Amino acid sequence: MPENTPTGLTGLAFGGDYNPEQWPESVWREDMALMREAGVTMVSVGIFSWALLEPSPGAYDFAWLDRVLDLLHENGIRADLGTPTVAPPAWFYRAHPEALPVTAEGVRQEFGSRGAICHSNAAYREASSGITGQLARRYAQHPALAMWHVHNEFGVPVSACYCSSCAVHFRDWLQTTYGSVEAVNEAWGTAFWGQRYGSFAEIEPPRVTPTVGNPAQALDYRRFADATLRENFVRERDILHRLAPGAPVTTNFMTALSQCDSLDYWAWGREVDIVTNDHYLITDGRRTHVNLAMAADLTRSVAGGAPWLLLEHSTSGVNWQPRNPAKAPGQMARNSLAHVARGSEGAMFFQWRQSRRGAEKFHSAMLPHAGTDSRVWREVVELGASIEQLGPLKGTRTVADVAVLWDWHSWWAQTLQWRPSEDHDARERA
Numbered sequence: 001m002p003e004n005t006p007t008g009l010t011g012l013a014f015g016g017d018y019n020p021e022q023w024p025e026s027v028w029r030e031d032m033a034l035m036r037e038a039g040v041t042m043v044s045v046g047i048f049s050w051a052l053l054e055p056s057p058g059a060y061d062f063a064w065l066d067r068v069l070d071l072l073h074e075n076g077i078r079a080d081l082g083t084p085t086v087a088p089p090a091w092f093y094r095a096h097p098e099a100l101p102v103t104a105e106g107v108r109q110e111f112g113s114r115g116a117i118c119h120s121n122a123a124y125r126e127a128s129s130g131i132t133g134q135l136a137r138r139y140a141q142h143p144a145l146a147m148w149h150v151h152n153e154f155g156v157p158v159s160a161c162y163c164s165s166c167a168v169h170f171r172d173w174l175q176t177t178y179g180s181v182e183a184v185n186e187a188w189g190t191a192f193w194g195q196r197y198g199s200f201a202e203i204e205p206p207r208v209t210p211t212v213g214n215p216a217q218a219l220d221y222r223r224f225a226d227a228t229l230r231e232n233f234v235r236e237r238d239i240l241h242r243l244a245p246g247a248p249v250t251t252n253f254m255t256a257l258s259q260c261d262s263l264d265y266w267a268w269g270r271e272v273d274i275v276t277n278d279h280y281l282i283t284d285g286r287r288t289h290v291n292l293a294m295a296a297d298l299t300r301s302v303a304g305g306a307p308w309l310l311l312e313h314s315t316s317g318v319n320w321q322p323r324n325p326a327k328a329p330g331q332m333a334r335n336s337l338a339h340v341a342r343g344s345e346g347a348m349f350f351q352w353r354q355s356r357r358g359a360e361k362f363h364s365a366m367l368p369h370a371g372t373d374s375r376v377w378r379e380v381v382e383l384g385a386s387i388e389q390l391g392p393l394k395g396t397r398t399v400a401d402v403a404v405l406w407d408w409h410s411w412w413a414q415t416l417q418w419r420p421s422e423d424h425d426a427r428e429r430a
């Protein structure tokens, strides 16, 4: 049985996403020294590195990742090692353009961002199994390995694809779920507006229609899309369990109801060895501390009450909202420790060193552009010391006094088109 806590971590986890491939190796030594100064115990590596690890089909370059993992081990830092399957290389799409996702409007989304994946696509499934197997075989015995981090934030930014491969996959899912096309007609109420189907072959994904489409079809497509993403998680997880037994396997959830609306995390929580979560503050005037508390409690619930781990949050502002205010002095520590109080086995961030290039260069980090002579860095070092002192909390449970019932499928049903009032929002407390 795989462990359900990061291997080799004696206290709480403190650290962040570490992307050394974005920097010259001369910077890596400084990273190690500063990580030690900050009390970093674990970092997430390799999450978007497929194009560097497999620069051309079947040709691998693991030397740089070997050096990174060896350096981490020499410095007593554990590695949450990513399978980079959220970021297939450009060469993959050149060979398999049909693996790019298609929107409900029929627009194929292009390479050049991240997460552009049709999860039903056979070539994607084969290629992602290939790189996952390579990593599992190479690093199963590496002494820095603490756990496996499959993919990244399933469901974000693409939660469903509407291409012809997904249509075939959807029909298979319907056949398994309902058994007969008559049962589909009954469940979807297709007598309404003449939508009756004579065979599974006549059914398509709920693409754009002249006016509102069949609501039960739309709801089933959300269930199907969620199940399809989970199939790909389970496929990678099983490869890792088989080739690298022992280390726990996770994928980072986004349980805040304002950040990911496409996964049924009750079902996902049953598939991971350890529940991990990413949480970011939405600064549109809502009470962010309420959102944080609910997300953390929901994450603990998804974990069945067991400890979980905050795998990403931010030291200060993010960069993907219209306005991204910096956190006030002390706000980072308060938020980090609020997660710990609600059952997190530590506090990790996106990311360790603030990027100098790319779409997230204005996103805050543990080591900001301003360097170590900065408030953020001083607060990070202070928080690292606090997290170290809280080591005895590892493995302890948080007990709730009250319960709130929450069901993702019910929420999805409440968001379908044409209902009594759009003002009703099941998430109003979130």
Ligand SMILES: [Zn+2]
Pocket (backbone or CB within 6 Å): 101, 102, 118, 119, 120, 121, 161, 162, 163, 164, 165, 166
């Ligand atoms: Zn598709």
